[in-house]
Amino acid sequence: MSSLDSSALFQPETLSLINALGEQSSLDDLVGTVSKLRAAGHPQERIHHAIEQVRLRRKAVPKFAEFAKSMLFTEAGLEQATRLSVAAHHAGRFQTAGLKSVADLGCGIGGDSMAFAALGLDVLSVEADPLTAAVANFNVASFDNAKVENTTLESIDLSLVESAWLDPARRDGVTRLTNPDDWSPSLDVAFEIARTLPSGVKLAPGMDRGLIPDDMEAQWVSAGGDVVEMVLWSSALKTEGVTRSALIIGPTSSHTLSAPGDTEDVEVGELGEFLYEPDGAIIRARLIGDVARSLGGRMIDSSIAYFSADSHQPTPFATAFAVEEVLSPKPKDLAKWVRANQVGTLEIKKRGFDVDPASLRKQLPLSGPASKTLFLTRISGKKVAIAATRVSN
Numbered sequence: 001m002s003s004l005d006s007s008a009l010f011q012p013e014t015l016s017l018i019n020a021l022g023e024q025s026s027l028d029d030l031v032g033t034v035s036k037l038r039a040a041g042h043p044q045e046r047i048h049h050a051i052e053q054v055r056l057r058r059k060a061v062p063k064f065a066e067f068a069k070s071m072l073f074t075e076a077g078l079e080q081a082t083r084l085s086v087a088a089h090h091a092g093r094f095q096t097a098g099l100k101s102v103a104d105l106g107c108g109i110g111g112d113s114m115a116f117a118a119l120g121l122d123v124l125s126v127e128a129d130p131l132t133a134a135v136a137n138f139n140v141a142s143f144d145n146a147k148v149e150n151t152t153l154e155s156i157d158l159s160l161v162e163s164a165w166l167d168p169a170r171r172d173g174v175t176r177l178t179n180p181d182d183w184s185p186s187l188d189v190a191f192e193i194a195r196t197l198p199s200g201v202k203l204a205p206g207m208d209r210g211l212i213p214d215d216m217e218a219q220w221v222s223a224g225g226d227v228v229e230m231v232l233w234s235s236a237l238k239t240e241g242v243t244r245s246a247l248i249i250g251p252t253s254s255h256t257l258s259a260p261g262d263t264e265d266v267e268v269g270e271l272g273e274f275l276y277e278p279d280g281a282i283i284r285a286r287l288i289g290d291v292a293r294s295l296g297g298r299m300i301d302s303s304i305a306y307f308s309a310d311s312h313q314p315t316p317f318a319t320a321f322a323v324e325e326v327l328s329p330k331p332k333d334l335a336k337w338v339r340a341n342q343v344g345t346l347e348i349k350k351r352g353f354d355v356d357p358a359s360l361r362k363q364l365p366l367s368g369p370a371s372k373t374l375f376l377t378r379i380s381g382k383k384v385a386i387a388a389t390r391v392s393n
Contacts, residue, residue: 006131008045009053009072010138017042017050022057022069064111072135077109080169082202085249086223087115090200090231094163095119097236099198103161105153106169106185110136110146116165117143124161128152153185163237164199166190187211198235205230205284217258219245222281230284246281248316255316262286269298271326271379272308275388276318277349291317301378304352314393321373321388329353329376329385331363337387342368347390350376353383 008014017037027033030051037047056078060068063083073081082090090112094102100121104113107125109132116123123146127133133150140146149156158164169184185193190201191213205220205227212218217233239245245258266289276297278288283305292298295318297309312320327337338346344366348357353376360376375386 006049006134008043009049010134011046013042014046014049017046018053018057021050021054024054027051027054067114071109072138073109074132074135077132077135080167081109081111082115082167083223083228084111084115086221086228087112088118089221089247089249089254090165090202091115091119091121093200093233093237094121094165097163097198099163099236101161102163102165103156103158105156105164105166105193107136107148108132108167108169110139110148112165112167113140113146113148114143117146120145122161123147124149124156126151126153126156153189158193158197162198164193164197165202166193166199167202194232194234198237199233200237201232201234203230203232205281214243217242217245218285219247219258220281220284221247221249222279223249224251225280227280227284244285244287246279246285246287246317248279248281250316253316257282257285257287257290257317259285259287259290263289265289265302266292266298266307268300268302268380269308271300271323271386272298272310273323274310274312274391275300275306275308275321275323275375275386276315277321278305278307278318279316282317287317291315301352301380304377306351306375306377312391316393320391320393321375322391324372324387324389326379327385327387329355329383331360334360334374334385335364338364338366341370341372341387343370343372344368345371347371347373348376349373352378 034047053072056073057068060073060078063081064071065084067084102116102121102123104123104125107113107127110125113123113125117140125136125146125148127136127150130150133148137148140148168190193199194201207230217238219231220227221229239258241260242258243261245256248255278291282288282291288305292307295309295313297307299307327333346366350357355376373388373390
């Protein structure tokens with residue numbers, strides 16, 4: 001986009017073309033589409049921006065649903081943007097804490113700013129990149145209580161707001177965040193702000209736990225079965241007495257489990273009639289022990305996140321599977337089991353087992369009406385395969 005005039009993106013003619021192209025069911029014939037647009041007199045910049053925005057809008061649907069159709073994006077901004085369902089929970093936390101204004105520092109394309117503004121908070125959105133700031137300004141334009149400033153964090157007077165939201169981005173050229181200084185702003189700066197104002201700091205779910213401050217609540221968030229982020233909450237946004245929590249966001253409801261700190265796993269015991277797979281946020285937050293205890297469960301191995309129980313009790317924090325049998329994990333033995341049970345659909349899960357499920361699947365004669373789940377894991381240190389059937393909550 002840097003080789004083209006980015007200001008052309010915001011021209012009324014370009015926005016109209018984006019909307020018109022968005023009504024088309026497909027842009028598969030890209031060459032033909034470009035040729036028709038050129039013949040209609042559209043300049044190169046307009047065509048480029050229109051086609052790119054239609055592509056990004058369609059890519060954004062899983063995160064922004066119907067709102068994607070009326071938003072603008074950058075590739076990097078969309079990649080880092082918070083899902084709208086998750087952003088709504090962020091905003092709700094600020095609202096519940098009684099906060100009236102928030103600085104969205106490093107607002108990106110404005111996803112969280114939209115959620116804050118929708119709940120009535122006065123939002124000061126800050127973005128250093130000029131194009132991204134312009135995109136954010138477009139996306140929040142319908143909210144009178146949101147303002148975007150194209151500037152740096154250092155130039156903002158934070159005394160003008162009651163709270164802050166930070167979503168540190170990768171610095172240019174950095175592909176993996178292993179050094180706290182590779183974030184922008186750095187973790188030190190983010191934590192300094194979080195100790196000055198009630199704040200939420202969005203970070204990667206796999207961040208080094210040794211970097212988590214003792215005085216903040218670390219909350220891992222799962223949406224649609226995927227662990228999407230870890231947020232550090234400070235001051236009035238932190239739940240009193242809590243430093244570890246997991247938020248599970250489902251299609252129609254959400255559930256939170258919290259604790260003063262990491263919880264102890266339950267003891268290892270015999271494999272019961274049901275095997276439970278904790279949600280990824282529960283595993284990341286190290287709250288497996290609390291979930292297992294609530295269900296009368298026991299770990300199947302001291303280093304494996306699965307636990308089992310003798311009865312099925314629905315829980316939003318783990319998925320239950322009815323255990324059918326324990327098998328040899330050798331491919332030839334699994335192939336015999338597949339044939340004998342007429343398994344045509346097989347879900348393969350693994351923990352503590354060095355195997356490629358895709359390669360294993362090719363070795364199995366899958367054919368038949370049965371649908372099963374196969375766990376490749378360890379029971380008390382022994383490698384096994386557990387045949388099971390998913391249980392509906």
